[in-house]
Every structure is written in structure tokens, then in C-alpha cells.
Amino acid sequence: MGRWFVNRLAWLLLTLLGVTFVTFFVLDRAPVDRAELEAMRATESGSFADAAERAAAIQRLRIRYGMVDPDTLEPAPLWRRYAAWLGNAATLRFAGPSEDHEQLWRRVGQALPVTMLLGGCSLTIALVVGLAGGLWLGRRVGSARERWASAGMLVLLGIPEFLLGSLLLLAFSVVWVQWFPTGGLRSDGAERWTFAAQLADFAWHLALPVMVMAIGPTVMVTRFVRDAVARASGAAFVANLRALGLGRRVVARRLLRHGSTPVATLAGGLLPMLVGGSIVVENMFSLDGLGHLAFEAVRRQDQAMVMVLVLLTSVVTLLALLLSDLLHRLVDPRVRLQV
Amino acid sequence: MVLVAVVFVGLFAPLIANDLPLCARVDGTLVFPAFADLFGDAPPGPHDLTWKQWWSRLDPAGEDWACMPLRPYGPLETDARRFFAPPSWAHPFGNDDTGRDVLARIVHGAGTAIRIGLPAVLVATLLGTLIGAWAGYARGLVDTMVQRLIELFLCFPTMLFLLFSAAFFGNSATGMTIVMAMLFWVSFARIVRGEMLSLRERDFVLVARGLGVPTWRILVFHLLPQLAGQIGVTAAFCMAAAVVAESTLSFLGIGPAADSSWGTMLRQGSEHAAIGAWHLWFFPAAAIVTFVVSCHVLADRLRAH
Numbered sequence: 001m002g003r004w005f006v007n008r009l010a011w012l013l014l015t016l017l018g019v020t021f022v023t024f025f026v027l028d029r030a031p032v033d034r035a036e037l038e039a040m041r042a043t044e045s046g047s048f049a050d051a052a053e054r055a056a057a058i059q060r061l062r063i064r065y066g067m068v069d070p071d072t073l074e075p076a077p078l079w080r081r082y083a084a085w086l087g088n089a090a091t092l093r094f095a096g097p098s099e100d101h102e103q104l105w106r107r108v109g110q111a112l113p114v115t116m117l118l119g120g121c122s123l124t125i126a127l128v129v130g131l132a133g134g135l136w137l138g139r140r141v142g143s144a145r146e147r148w149a150s151a152g153m154l155v156l157l158g159i160p161e162f163l164l165g166s167l168l169l170l171a172f173s174v175v176w177v178q179w180f181p182t183g184g185l186r187s188d189g190a191e192r193w194t195f196a197a198q199l200a201d202f203a204w205h206l207a208l209p210v211m212v213m214a215i216g217p218t219v220m221v222t223r224f225v226r227d228a229v230a231r232a233s234g235a236a237f238v239a240n241l242r243a244l245g246l247g248r249r250v251v252a253r254r255l256l257r258h259g260s261t262p263v264a265t266l267a268g269g270l271l272p273m274l275v276g277g278s279i280v281v282e283n284m285f286s287l288d289g290l291g292h293l294a295f296e297a298v299r300r301q302d303q304a305m306v307m308v309l310v311l312l313t314s315v316v317t318l319l320a321l322l323l324s325d326l327l328h329r330l331v332d333p334r335v336r337l338q339v
Numbered sequence: 340m341v342l343v344a345v346v347f348v349g350l351f352a353p354l355i356a357n358d359l360p361l362c363a364r365v366d367g368t369l370v371f372p373a374f375a376d377l378f379g380d381a382p383p384g385p386h387d388l389t390w391k392q393w394w395s396r397l398d399p400a401g402e403d404w405a406c407m408p409l410r411p412y413g414p415l416e417t418d419a420r421r422f423f424a425p426p427s428w429a430h431p432f433g434n435d436d437t438g439r440d441v442l443a444r445i446v447h448g449a450g451t452a453i454r455i456g457l458p459a460v461l462v463a464t465l466l467g468t469l470i471g472a473w474a475g476y477a478r479g480l481v482d483t484m485v486q487r488l489i490e491l492f493l494c495f496p497t498m499l500f501l502l503f504s505a506a507f508f509g510n511s512a513t514g515m516t517i518v519m520a521m522l523f524w525v526s527f528a529r530i531v532r533g534e535m536l537s538l539r540e541r542d543f544v545l546v547a548r549g550l551g552v553p554t555w556r557i558l559v560f561h562l563l564p565q566l567a568g569q570i571g572v573t574a575a576f577c578m579a580a581a582v583v584a585e586s587t588l589s590f591l592g593i594g595p596a597a598d599s600s601w602g603t604m605l606r607q608g609s610e611h612a613a614i615g616a617w618h619l620w621f622f623p624a625a626a627i628v629t630f631v632v633s634c635h636v637l638a639d640r641l642r643a644h
Contacts, residue, residue: 026518030507030508154632162586162602166609280591294503309499310499
């Protein structure tokens with residue numbers, strides 16, 4: 001167990017190195033010169049007297065951004081810049097040159113709870129509804145109701161998040177009925193209300209975004225559980241339990257245990273899906289979470305923020321994978337932990 | 340069926356819906372403006388007129404003639420008299436806020452989706468299959484390395500990465516195709532590798548090897564055809580994912596398909612939904628759902644075989 005854990009952690013770090021390097025490499029390939037970009041903004045505000053001064057300023061910016069070697073003025077090679085980033089990252093200094101570290105952490109810190117709230121709610125719904133629905137469907141595989149439900153799920157799976165989001169938004173907030181707010185997390189002046197009223201207000205604002213984010217994962221979990229339960233219902237032990245005269249409830253509980261095995265492995269894969277969903281949902285419903293931060297970073301060509309976000313999401317995903325392996329072991333004692 | 344139709348329409352969008360004639364005779368010479376548009380550069384109209392103006396003033400008894408495409412409306416062609424016009428016989432999907440024909444835009448949206456999605460999936464299939472087959476067949480160190488690489492790419496935040504690369508690469512469809520292929524090849528490699536591990540132990544492989552058949556021949560002619568079904572399933576899913584990713588990015592206003600994409604149309608359409616112009620959001624939404632669901636149904640059918 002201890003050995004397994006150490007191995008997994010080492011592999012986790014190596015994967016993080018890989019992910020950040022690939023991202024760094026791709027960002028480097030982008031035909032955007034940050035120094036030129038910065039100089040262009042300065043030129044628009046008329047801060048350069050002539051071309052020579054502008055060229056000198058660009059050179060200074062390049063040195064400051066670490067794009068060129070300060071002594072020889074040759075372009076710095078990729079690996080050296082990556083090493084510099086890695087050195088800074090090891091001490092948690094992620095900010096780009098035009099921002100200080102505390103400011104960046106404050107922005108991430110403000111956005112993180114919003115995304116975690118959205119993701120947590122969606123994941124909970126996906127697991128609860130998915131397990132229950134999958135158990136129900138799995139015991140009825142082949143029946144008319146199951147076939148209709150499965151066809152419906154196939155269609156639901158075909159509706160991308162942004163489409164579902166805009167349709168729900170149009171139907172329930174704009175055109176048809178105005179039941180839900182179009183965006184934000186709280187109403188104006190909500191901080192003076194009682195705690196219960198604030199909580200209700202919160203839930204009211206979260207209803208649509210969480211629904212949009214939860215539907216994809218819910219359908220995935222349901223399908224996986226349905227298949228696992230259907231496989232298990234054919235097993236000898238189920239017939240055995242029935243023959244012993246045990247009630248439906250007891251049998252269902254045994255089946256649920258079988259059905260939840262694939263969920264343990266699926267949990268890791270759901271996270272990238274939720275991250276993708278949060279980008280769409282947060283921009284659609286104007287919530288200030290990580291997805292919104294990512295969108296802003298992209299618009300302002302903020303590469304430092306991009307690296308932080310990629311690092312953050314891959315750390316969470318990897319930890320979830322680790323957790324799902326442990327969970328798998330917990331649910332299914334036949335599984336051995338191995339590297 | 341639907342898929343084949345969409346792919347066909349997408350590939351030849353400029354020939355199906357365009358304000359340029361397919362073939363025309365101008366002052367005695369034959370020209371093919373819509374075909375030129377298909378390959379990237381639309382020629383300017385004759386006599387300082389647009390093609391459409393020239394066409395409408397054409398003298399039926401004269402020497403010159405033109406053969407217009409099936410939908411004689413371009414995706415960018417505006418019509419000031421038809422702002423928000425609801426669906427009619429001449430315009431089955433109606434017109435949008437600047438009088439553009441919605442059907443023509445849907446056709447060109449299919450073009451955008453296919454032009455980005457198809458090469459991405461093809462490259463990913465080829466790359467993933469080859470790497471997966473090699474790893475699964477060779478075993479040993481290669482297999483370990485490939486397995487680690489697969490795990491690395493599996494925990495990549497796909498949507499986040501596409502968002503960044505689409506933004507930093509600007510309006511380059513090629514850049515987006517490469518990034519998508521880079522993210523999708525893993526699913527192929529994983530499946531092919533897994534299957535290959537068991538296939539390579541079969542007797543017929545042993546026989547082939549004993550007969551002195553070269554390794555690449557065993558791989559390409561004896562083993563890969565058996566995996567065609569599974570590769571097809573994955574390709575169908577990836578195609579759906581690619582189109583969804585493209586339209587999501589366009590919906591957010593980022594990416595190469597700035598103008599004629601289902602995602603862009605949906606965003607613009609939902610902005611005008613409050614004034615009752617339902618056809619602006621309904622048709623792009625229907626196009627996306629139809630395409631993605633047909634991909635999933637195809638995958639299900641292939642799996643059942």
C-alpha cells in the first residue's frame with residue numbers, strides 16, 4: 001500500500017511535468033509576440049516618440065518577459081524558459097511580469113469557490129440520480145420503458161452544454177416564463193436578508209447552471225451503472241438471493257454495489273467534463289468562476305494565467321484519479337492496487 | 340444517411356448555397372466563380388457589379404447566361420427588405436437580423452464543421468491506430484512509454500486546452516485541427532493497444548510469423564482489419580466531439596469559424612429570441628443536435644455489429 005502510494009505520487013508529478021510542458025510548448029508555437037502586443041497598446045496611447053524608442057522598448061519588454069537572453073539578446077531556447085517557469089512554479093510564483101503574485105492568487109482564490117460549488121453540486125446530482133436511475137434501468141433492460149429511456153438519454157447526450165444552456169435560458173428566463181434569473185449568484189441587496197432567504201436566493205440562482213452542468217455527467221453515470229447492473233442481474237448470486245426468498249430491497253442493495261464499481265473508475269473521467277462544462281456555463285450565466293477566468297485570460301492573451309489554470313485543473317483531475325482508484329478498491333475487494 | 344448528407348453538403352457548401360453562379364458566360368467567355376470559391380478565392384463580378392446584380396440584369400435573349408447553385412443565396416449576402424423574415428417558400432429557414440438566408444448559413448456552417456472535424460478525426464485515427472498497434476504488438480519498453488503518454492493526455496483538460504489554443508492561434512483552422520487531432524489520438528491508441536494485446540497471442544499470428552510474413556504486413560493486413568469496427572465507433576464519437584467543440588468555441592466567440600458556424604448562429608439567434616424570431620436559434624440548434632445524435636447512433640450501430 002505505501003509503496004503503491006509513493007509510486008503513484010511520483011507518477012503524478014511526472015504527469016504534471018508533461019502536461020505543463022505540452023501546454024507551454026503549444027503556447028510558445030502561437031504566433032503572438034507579447035512584447036509587440038504590449039508595444040502596440042503603448043503606441044495607441046501615443047507613448048513613443050519615434051521608431052527607435054519603440055524598438056528599444058520592445059527589447060526591454062522581451063528581456064523582462066524572459067523571451068531573450070539579457071546579455072546576448074539572442075532568443076532564449078524553449079527549455080530554458082520552461083525551466084525558468086518551473087523554478088517559479090516550485091515556489092508558487094505564477095504571475096506574469098505585468099501582475100504581482102498576490103493579485104493573481106486573489107483572483108484565483110475568488111473564482112475557485114464558485115467553480116467548486118457548481119462542480120460539487122453537479123457531481124452530487126450526477127452520482128445520486130445516475131446510481132438510482134441506472135439501478136432502475138439495469139433491472140429492466142429490454143423492456144419498453146428501458147428502451148424509451150435509453151433512446152432519450154442518447155438524444156440528451158447529443159445536446160451540447162452550450163445548446164442546452166441557451167435553450168433553458170431562453171425558455172425559463174427570457175421568452176417563455178421568467179422563473180429564473182439570467183445570471184449572477186445573488187440578488188441585489190441580498191446581504192441584508194436573513195440567512196435562510198439568502199440560501200434560497202443562492203439555490204434559485206444556481207438551479208439552471210447546475211442543471212446544465214449536471215445533465216452530461218448524469219447520463220454518463222446512468223449508462224455505466226445500467227450496463228453494470230444488467231450484467232450483474234444475470235449472475236448466479238442474484239438468482240441465489242432470490243431463491244433464498246430475500247426481498248427486492250436486499251437484492252437491489254447487492255446489485256447497487258456491483259453497479260457502483262464502474263462509477264468509481266468513471267469519477268476521474270468526469271472531472272475534465274465538468275471543467276469543460278464550467279467554461280461554457282460560467283460565461284453563459286455570468287458567474288465569476290474559473291471558467292470565466294479562463295475566458296478572460298484568453299481574451300487578454302494572459303499566458304501566465306493559462307498556465308496556472310491548466311496546472312490547477314490537471315492537479316485536481318489527477319487527485320481525482322488517485323481517489324477513484326482507492327474508491328474502486330473500497331467498493332470491489334477483488335481489485336488489487338498496482339502500478 | 341444523415342451523416343453522409345451532412346459531410347457531402349459540408350464539403351461542397353460553396354457549390355450548393357452561393358450568390359456566385361456555378362458556371363456563367365460573360366462577354367463570350369466561360370467562367371466558374373462558385374468552383375473558384377470552393378478552392379478559396381472568389382472572383383469579383385463582371386462590369387463592376389456583384390455577380391448577383393449582374394445575374395438579375397441578365398438579358399434572357401442575350402448571349403450571356405448563368406447557372407446558379409441550388410440555393411442562389413450566399414452566406415454573407417444581406418437583404419435589407421428581409422430583416423427577421425420568418426420562413427417562407429423562397430427562404431425555408433427564414434432570414435436573420437441582416438437579411439441573410441438562414442439555410443445558406445446552415446449549409447456553410449456544415450462546411451466549417453466538416454472542414455475542421457473531418458481532418459482532425461482522420462489524423463487522430465491514423466496516428467492513434469498506428470501508435471496503439473505498434474505499442475500493443477511490440478510490448479516491452481515501447482508499450483510502457485506509450486501507456487504513460489496515453490495516461491498523460493487522458494488527464495488533459497480538453498475544453499480548456501482547446502479554448503486557449505483557439506484563442507492564441509487566432510483565425511487558423513489548421514491550428515485548431517492539429518490541436519484537436521493531438522487531443523483525440525489517445526482514445527484510438529488506447530483501444531487499439533488493448534485489443535492488440537490479446538489479438539497478437541492468437542494462433543493465426545503465430546502461423547503468419549512462422550511463414551515469414553513481415554511484421555508490418557501482419558499488422559496492416561491481418562490485425563488492423565479486425566479492429567475496424569471499434570475504430571469506427573471511436574471515430575464516430577470523436578467526430579461528434581469535434582463538431583461540439585468547434586461550435587462551443589464559436590458560441591463563445593472564439594476560434595477560426597468566426598462567421599459561418601452553427602455555434603455563432605446560435606449565439607446570434609438567441610440574442611434575438613426575445614422578439615420572437617424563433618427560426619434564428621431553432622435551425623442551428625436542430626442542425627447541431629441532428630448531427631451529434633446521428634454520430635452517436637452510428638457508433639451504437641457499429642458497436643452492435
